Amino acid sequence: MSLTYKTFNYLPGFSCLGGECEDTCCKDWDIWFDQPHFELLQATINQHGGEQSEKFSRYIRINKSSTASGHNYAQLNLRPDGSCPFLLADGWCELHSQFGEKPLSNVCAFFPRVLSRQGDIVELSGALSCPEMVRKCLFAEDDIEIVDFEPAILPRPDDYPLTRELALPAENFYYDNFVVVRDALLRLCKLEGFGFESRLYFLANFANRVAGFYHLEAEAKGGRLLDSELKQARSISMLERMDNYVSNYTAAEPMAIIVIQAVLQLRIQQFPREAYSQFIKQVFAGYEALLPETCGTDELDDALPPDMLWLAYQERRGLVDSYFSNELDRCFTRYLINCIYREWFITMPDLFTYVHMLVIRLAILRFLVYSHPAIIQIAERLHQNAQQADENDIIKLRECLVDVVYKNSRAIDHNTMFLKVVYDAIYEQQMMTYEYSLPFIKF
Ligand code: SF4
Incomplete structure (x- = not known):
């Protein structure tokens, strides 16, 4: 073929x-070799001998656990500081520099x-x-x-x-319509003329409308219903009505911020030394500084009062948006499109769960961006001096965005175990429902 x-x-x-x-x-990540690449690397290194042979036998161990397979045949053990033993001081990989990508593990090569x-x-x-x-x-x-x-x-x-x-074809209604449904999601993400939050709502609304007949266990008889919903998702009048609804919705309850604060605090507890946790601490310290002295929290062991946090967050978000809303809308949209294309929704049993989790992840990301001390500093300076953002401000904003997005992706998006903890918490709190979408979307 x-x-x-x-x-x-x-x-x-x-x-x-x-x-x-x-x-x-080349740090802090599990590196597995499948059997062919383990053997190829072993043979390549043996041809050359020297220090790399010693490192190979010391750090790359065959997986003897009961779950071992051809895919996780051997594992690379890291140094005590979490770095790869083949990482050179100049930031390049010793094996890659010497032998190219061919004998590397899949993850290292790709x-x-x-x-x-x-x-x-x-x-x-x-x-x-x-x-x-x-x-x-x-x-x-x-x-x-x-x-x-x-x-x-x-x-x-x-x-x-x-x-x-x-x-x-997969002979499964959910899988067989994956591409057409994903195309519809991508199209909704890109709809010009609607703000980012409205487009997120279009996704949640569509996912909710198809929830009853489009899921892993669904039968093909939902085909006509799905066609009809795909057609509806193109109806400009319907999209305009939803856009209007989203614009007029104001979240009176700080429910979303309670969840987000709990998730981020859990991250700090589980991984206190990682750079992402240090950054989260900085963000919360910025809010803690706004509290009257009598209300201080004990080293962030206690949560910040949600009402205060919610109000302060909204204020900061409004300030940052007044200078950077177009740039941020564009960046969040691209982030969303990248997620939908890369993370197939069919890995989840239904589309709504996938979209809802994506919405919550985006709320976490947006909280960190709008609360970023350096971004707030730029917005405050522009406000105090009654200036517009210039090219240098955009450059600084972008540097902060890169920093937050890649750290957030490492810590949350690509950490399936941590995402599972978040999923379980949302599910147990009975928040995995459509009525909870909008508070996270309008976050
Ligand atoms: S640019 Fe990307 S792939 Fe290259 S070292 Fe940095 S994180 Fe790794």
């Missing part, structure tokens, strides 16, 4: 910054590229846990489009790993 290769237009221009990168992906296949289409997308990929995705000059690409641009064009695969 001949394959077609698709990706976003910004992605072929990506290349790893290596030593120039502000962070490294990160932050993600490949998936549906039918005869191979899709390449980018993980936003890489700061350079964030820059490419969020700030590319051209509008974001899906284009064809040549596999020759891949690190190993003839030997690429597929993160997920869907054989089509």
Whole structure:
């Protein structure tokens, strides 16, 4: 079968910054080798001998657990500080520099590229846990489009790993309509003339409308209903009515901020030393400073009062938006489009759960962006001096966005265990329902 290769237009221009990168992906991550690449690396290193042979036997261990398979055949053990033993002082990988991508583990050869296949289409997308990929995705000059690409641009064009695969037709109503439904979601995300929050609401509304007949266990007889909802999702008059509803909705309750504060505090408790937790602490300290002295919290062990936090957040958000709303709308839209293309909704049992979790993740991201001390500082200065944002302000804003987005992606978006904890908490609180969408959307 001949394959077609698709990706976003910004992605072929990506290349790893290596030593120039502000962070490294060669730290703190589980690196697994499948059997062929373990054996290839072993043979390659043995040919050369020297220090790398010693490192190979010391740090790369065959997986002897009961869950071992050809995919997780061996694991790379990291140094006590979490760094890869093959990471050089200049930020490059010793194995990559010497032997190229061929014998590397899949993740080392391909990160932050993600490949998936549906039918005869191979899709390449980018993980936003890489700061350079964030820059490419969020700030590319051209509008974001899906284009064809040549596999020759891949690190190993003839030997690429597929993160997920869907054989089509799948004889399953949910799977067989995946592409057409995802196209509809992507189209709603890009609708010009509607604000970001309205477009998020269009997604939640569509997901809720199809929830009864379009899910993993659904039967094909929902086909006509799905066609009708896909048609409705194109109705401008309906979209305008929803847009109007979203614009007039004001969340009186600080419910969303209670959830977001709880999630972020949980992150700090579980990973107190990581850079993301340090940043969250800084954000909450910024709000704590607004409290009257009598209400101080004990090292953030206690939650900040939700009413106060909600009011202060809204004020900060209003201030930042008054200078940067267009730039932020564009960046959040691109983030959303990237997520929908990369993270297939069919990995969840129904579309609504997928969209709702995405909405909550976006609320967390937006909270961190609008509460970012450096972004607030820029907005306050512009306000005090009655100035408009100039090119330098946009550059600084973008630097902050890159920092928040890639750290947030590493800590939350790509951490399935942590996301599961968030999912369970939302589910237990009975908030996995449509009525809770709008408070997070209007966050
Ligand atoms: S995070 Fe991205 S740019 Fe940085 S070293 Fe890794 S792949 Fe390269």
